[in-house]
Amino acid sequence: MEETEATEVAPALIAVHPHRSSVVVAVGYDLRVFDLLAGVGVTLLDDSSSSSSSSSSSSHKDSIRAIRFSANGKLFVSAGDDKTLKIWSPISWRCIFTLSSEKRISAVAISNDESYVCFADKFGVVWVVDITGFDANQPLLYKKPTPLLSHYCSIITSLEFSPDDRFILSADRDFKIRVTNFPKKPLNGAHEIQSFCLGHTEFVSCLAFFQAQECQQHLLSGSGDSTVQLWDVSSGALLDTCEVANKAGLLESNGNGKSEEHGHAVTDLCTTLDGLLVAVAIQSLQGIALLSCNVSAQTLTLAKVVSFDGEAFVPTCLGYASSARELWIVTGVSSLPGGSHPSFARVRVISGIDIEQKAVVVEDDKIPGGEKLLETLQGTASVDENAFLAAAEAVKTAMCNLLIKKHYPSESRESRKKTRNDRKLKQ
Amino acid sequence: MSETGVKSTFSKSTGLPRKRFYRARAHSNPLSDSHFPVPISPSHVDYSIHFPQIFPDSSKKIQFADVGCGFGGLLISLATLFPETLMVGMELRDKVSEYVKERILSLRVANPGQYQNVSVVRTNSMKYIPNYFEKGQLSKMFFLFPDPHFKEKNHRRRVISPFLLDEYAYVLGVGGIIYTITDVEELGDWMKSCLENHPMFEALTEKELEADPVVKLLSCATEEGQKVARNEGQTFQAVYRRIVPTEQTS
Numbered sequence: 001m002e003e004t005e006a007t008e009v010a011p012a013l014i015a016v017h018p019h020r021s022s023v024v025v026a027v028g029y030d031l032r033v034f035d036l037l038a039g040v041g042v043t044l045l046d047d048s049s050s051s052s053s054s055s056s057s058s059s060h061k062d063s064i065r066a067i068r069f070s071a072n073g074k075l076f077v078s079a080g081d082d083k084t085l086k087i088w089s090p091i092s093w094r095c096i097f098t099l100s101s102e103k104r105i106s107a108v109a110i111s112n113d114e115s116y117v118c119f120a121d122k123f124g125v126v127w128v129v130d131i132t133g134f135d136a137n138q139p140l141l142y143k144k145p146t147p148l149l150s151h152y153c154s155i156i157t158s159l160e161f162s163p164d165d166r167f168i169l170s171a172d173r174d175f176k177i178r179v180t181n182f183p184k185k186p187l188n189g190a191h192e193i194q195s196f197c198l199g200h201t202e203f204v205s206c207l208a209f210f211q212a213q214e215c216q217q218h219l220l221s222g223s224g225d226s227t228v229q230l231w232d233v234s235s236g237a238l239l240d241t242c243e244v245a246n247k248a249g250l251l252e253s254n255g256n257g258k259s260e261e262h263g264h265a266v267t268d269l270c271t272t273l274d275g276l277l278v279a280v281a282i283q284s285l286q287g288i289a290l291l292s293c294n295v296s297a298q299t300l301t302l303a304k305v306v307s308f309d310g311e312a313f314v315p316t317c318l319g320y321a322s323s324a325r326e327l328w329i330v331t332g333v334s335s336l337p338g339g340s341h342p343s344f345a346r347v348r349v350i351s352g353i354d355i356e357q358k359a360v361v362v363e364d365d366k367i368p369g370g371e372k373l374l375e376t377l378q379g380t381a382s383v384d385e386n387a388f389l390a391a392a393e394a395v396k397t398a399m400c401n402l403l404i405k406k407h408y409p410s411e412s413r414e415s416r417k418k419t420r421n422d423r424k425l426k427q
Numbered sequence: 428m429s430e431t432g433v434k435s436t437f438s439k440s441t442g443l444p445r446k447r448f449y450r451a452r453a454h455s456n457p458l459s460d461s462h463f464p465v466p467i468s469p470s471h472v473d474y475s476i477h478f479p480q481i482f483p484d485s486s487k488k489i490q491f492a493d494v495g496c497g498f499g500g501l502l503i504s505l506a507t508l509f510p511e512t513l514m515v516g517m518e519l520r521d522k523v524s525e526y527v528k529e530r531i532l533s534l535r536v537a538n539p540g541q542y543q544n545v546s547v548v549r550t551n552s553m554k555y556i557p558n559y560f561e562k563g564q565l566s567k568m569f570f571l572f573p574d575p576h577f578k579e580k581n582h583r584r585r586v587i588s589p590f591l592l593d594e595y596a597y598v599l600g601v602g603g604i605i606y607t608i609t610d611v612e613e614l615g616d617w618m619k620s621c622l623e624n625h626p627m628f629e630a631l632t633e634k635e636l637e638a639d640p641v642v643k644l645l646s647c648a649t650e651e652g653q654k655v656a657r658n659e660g661q662t663f664q665a666v667y668r669r670i671v672p673t674e675q676t677s
Contacts, residue, residue, distance in 0.1 A: 123583075125590075150590035152553045153458050153583070174554060175467070180593075189589070191627055192672060193597040196557040198468035236562075405460040 009398045010063035010081070011267070011316035012332025012345045017090055018073040020321040023369075025377040026064040027345045028334030031078055033093055034376045036369055041376035044088070046095040047139075059086055059095060063334045066119075070110040074136055077117060079105040085119050089136035097140040099129065107159040109168065116186060118148060118168060120156035125149075126170055128186045149180050149190045155403065160207040163216045167194055167233060171204035173403045177221055179233050195236030201225045203403040206268050210275030211322075215295040220278060222266030224403060226250075228280055228291060230300050242300035244280050248289050249305075265399060270318035272327065272353045277303065279327050279353075281315035283396050288315060288329065288350065290359065306350055306359050311385070313348060314392040325353045326368070330377075333391040333398075344387045347377045436529075443533050446498065449526035454574055455519045457553045457584050463521075465550065469561045477546035478513060489513045489560065492598075493569040494552045495586060499527035500649040501571060503534065506545040508640065512566075515559075516547040524549035553586060556594050563600035567641070570607045572651035575614040587618045589625065596627040599669040604631070608645040608664040610655040615663025628667040636666060 013026040022042065025032045033042040046059040062082035069076050069090065079085035081104045087097035103121035110117050115132045127145035134140050154172040161168055161182065168182045168190060177197035180190045202224030210218050218239070219231040226245035229238055245251055245264035268281040271293075278300070280289040287307030291300050319328040332345030349362040364381075367373060374381045408416060436448040466472045474489075475482040491509070493502050496516025505514055518524040527547040534542040548559070573586045582588070587607060595605060605628065607618045622628045636642050646652045646662050655662055 147590075149593060152591065154554070176557065178557075188626075189593075191593045191596065191625065193562075193593055195562065196468075196597075198558060201467060405462070407462060 008063070008081075008334075009337075009394050010065060010334040011395045011399075012330045012334075012343075013064065013067050013317045014319045014328050014330040014347070015067045015069055015076070016319035016321045016326075016328050017069050017076075018071065018322075020323050020326075021073070022090060023319070023328060023347075023373070023377065024067055024069075024076065025330055025332075025345055025347060026067050026078065026080075027332050027343045027379075028063050029058050029060040029080075029082065030343065031059060031064060031067070032345075032377050032379075034369055034373045036373075039369055039372060041372065042093045044093050044095070046086070046098075048086075048095055048098040060084060065104070065106055066108040068108060068110065070114045071112040072114060074114055075110060075117075075131075075134075077108050077110060079108050079119055081105075085117070087117065087131070087134075087140065091136055096134070096136065096138065097131070097142075099142075099145060101127070101145070107156050107170075109159040109161050111161050111165050111182070112163060113165055118159055118161075119145070120159050120170060122155050124151035124154045124156055124172065126151075126156065126159065126168070130187060146187045147189065148186055149178070151176065151178065157203060157205050157403065158207045160209060160219075162219075162233060163209050163211060169207055169219065169233070171207050171221060173203040173405075175200045175202065175204060175223070177204055177207065177219075177231070179236065194234055197221065197229075197231045197233075197236045197238070199229055199231075199238040199241070200227070202265070205266055205399075205403070208269040208271045208278070210271055210293075210295070212274035215275055218275070218295055220269055220271065220293075220300075222269045222280060224265040224399075226264040226266060226282065228266060228269065228278070228300060230293065230298065239298040240300045242291055242302065244289050244291065244302060245282055245285070247302040248282065248285055250282065250285055263396065265396075267316060267395075267399070268318045270320050270327065272320050272322070272325070273355065276355055277353060279318050279320070281318055281329070283392070283399070284314060286312050286314055288318070288327065290353075292355075304359065306361065308348060308361055311346075312388040312392070313346065314388070314395075316395055320353075324351070324368075326351050326362075327353055327359075331388070331391060333394045335394075336387060336390050337394055343379070344383070344391045345378050346383050346388070347374060437533065441533075442537055444526055444529040446526065449498075449522045451520045451522040457519065457551055457586075461551050461554070463549055465555050466558050469557075469559055469564070472559055474513075477515065477548075478543060480543040481513070487513050488564055489515050490565055491515070491567045491569070492517060492552075492556075492560065492565055493571070494556075495519070495570065495573050496527060496547060497523060497572070498650045499530055499547065500652070501569060501644060502527070502545050502547070503530070503542070504644050504648040505641070506542050508644075510541070510544060513544050513546075515545070517550050517552040517559075518547060519549070519551050521549055553591060556598055560598040562597055563603075565599050566603045568595055568599060568603070568605045569645075570605070570618070571645060571649050572609055572655075573607075573614070575609065575611040577611075577613070582617075585614070585617065587621050589621050592621060592625045592628065596625070596669055601669055601671055603669045604639075604641075605667050605669070606641065606645055606664070607666070608652070608662055610651075610660045610662050612661070612663055615665070619663075619665040622665055622667040626672040627669060629670050631666045631668055639666070642666060 065080035200223040491514035
């Protein structure tokens with residue numbers, strides 16, 4: 001049986017400010033911010049984190065599972081396994097709001113009008129906090145979150161507002177994507193379900209919308225079944241499926257006996273160029289798959305695989321800077337098993353994202369922000385080559401343990417029943 | 428089990444399966460991960476398996492769902508009351524759903540032409556309702572004598588809950604009716620308050636309740652209901668209609 005420790009590692013996350021003023025990487029409980037305009041690392045200011053906590057100066061006490069900037073870049077949110085959600089001002093990088101959840105937080109979303117922050121916990125409940133009229137220079141008055149909707153006891157893996165804020169979408173490990181009308185008064189709950197997008201045959205790991213005005217009805221989803229699917233949100237109709245892992249040649253190359261059923265899960269998606277190109281991160285793909293999307297013809301096709309020469313770089317999270325047409329990519333893990341590195345992160349940038357596909361991997365000496373950026377976001381300017389595979393493996397195992405249903409043989413099922421927690425109490 | 432052993436699970440006089448061979452624990456954990464097959468989407472539900480006499484020639488859709496159908500008493504009564512309507516029972520306990528399946532098959536044999544419109548699936552309806560039914564597909568949903576889950580810690584296991592009602596409202600068409608009944612007063616109050624407070628449901632009036640032939644079946648058609656009646660127990664019902672929410676239409 002897997003040890004629980006293995007399930008506790010978290011992948012590294014990245015977020016790029018919509019105006020490309022800063023880049024944030026989250027590794028474990030560590031939130032690392034680099035100011036691209038000033039070219040310096042940023043020290044976070046958090047008055048709420050009590051000095052009594054001995055462990056570290058960091059704001060979060062356990063792995064961060066979700067980070068994101070709001071659409072206009074006026075807010076930044078981080079949340080995770082420490083059951084804490086924090087809202088930051090991306091100007092002062094001061095924490096203006098801290099909230100405690102009853103359960104671990106698995107996903108966050110901010111409405112595009114920056115009025116509501118939603119977060120999902122590991123029991124499948126989505127909560128909403130009204131932040132209307134916030135002032136980034138002032139701490140927000142504490143408001144209790146109210147439950148908005150719920151997936152029946154399923155981990156919610158991704159939460160997303162439609163670009164027009166009409167819908168809130170939630171994806172779970174039970175293969176479902178639920179599209180719910182986001183009401184005018186969300187504090188009374190969101191009861192009207194618009195559709196369910198059903199077609200994945202494994203957990204849904206990520207969702208992404210197109211930003212272009214004419215295709216805001218369309219949604220992309222990535223899944224543990226190694227596919228990316230294109231949906232019509234209001235009807236829930238499946239428009240196209242791209243078997244990315246298959247197309248990128250991952251399935252064939254795996255012919256050396258070891259058939260890994262869940263080795264090619266799609267881990268992240270990022271729409272670029274208003275959705276003409278979609279960047280996809282897949283477990284075990286040492287690079288990025290670029291899909292070209294034709295919304296009018298409703299097709300998704302693999303355009304190109306960009307790989308990182310000389311590095312076994314398997315991305316865990318993607319971010320897009322539209323102004324510079326850069327794709328920011330991170331790989332990493334909160335802790336490496338048995339290694340000397342407590343955590344590991346590696347940041348890369350692909351520039352020249354355009355339809356002609358002249359995408360180039362930026363070398364470390366040319367990276368925006370230079371060595372300082374790498375030092376801030378990675379922890380060190382140079383990385384240990386050996387850590388890559390160990391990190392990728394740890395992330396893969398953790399994701400499988402978390403999101404794939406466990407099959408117990410009938411013999412062990414009986415012994416598991418005998419050791420149930422409620423039985424233990426009686427003895 | 429040998430051939431004869433299998434045969435003897437059927438009663439010699441009626442040809443129906445005998446319940447004593449399909450006993451199961453009264454409770455099943457709806458939170459546990461399930462490993463039975465689940466259709467990817469409603470369009471993947473194979474109607475010709477469930478209704479072999481009607482499909483593939485028909486384009487009808489299932490309109491009634493009995494959630495937690497138990498041994499299927501209500502379904503059997505409804506099947507003849509609404510012979511043109513397709514209906515399905517959903518039951519989480521494997522053995523019990525097997526019983527209902529055998530019961531329907533024997534009834535079909537004993538009454539040619541009848542009971543072709545009724546079937547059963549083994550599933551966790553709390554998790555997989557959207558996998559079986561499209562938006563607005565159902566016109567009636569039944570929740571008869573559900574597990575009361577008394578402990579507050581276990582309230583989230585109740586089949587009627589504020590959040591699950593969102594999903595029931597999704598699969599019910601406007602005007603569709605949700606029927607609930609229980610012999611546990613506490614649960615009766617709970618189900619009623621959940622429905623009362625939900626913006627997409629309104630209570631049926633006394634008059635409508637009297638005019639509805641199905642309401643009478645709630646307390647007498649099911650095995651559980653008959654047991655309550657034998658013990659002269661009280662029942663608590665709540666019958667609500669799916670409506671268009673007033674303030675939220677955007």
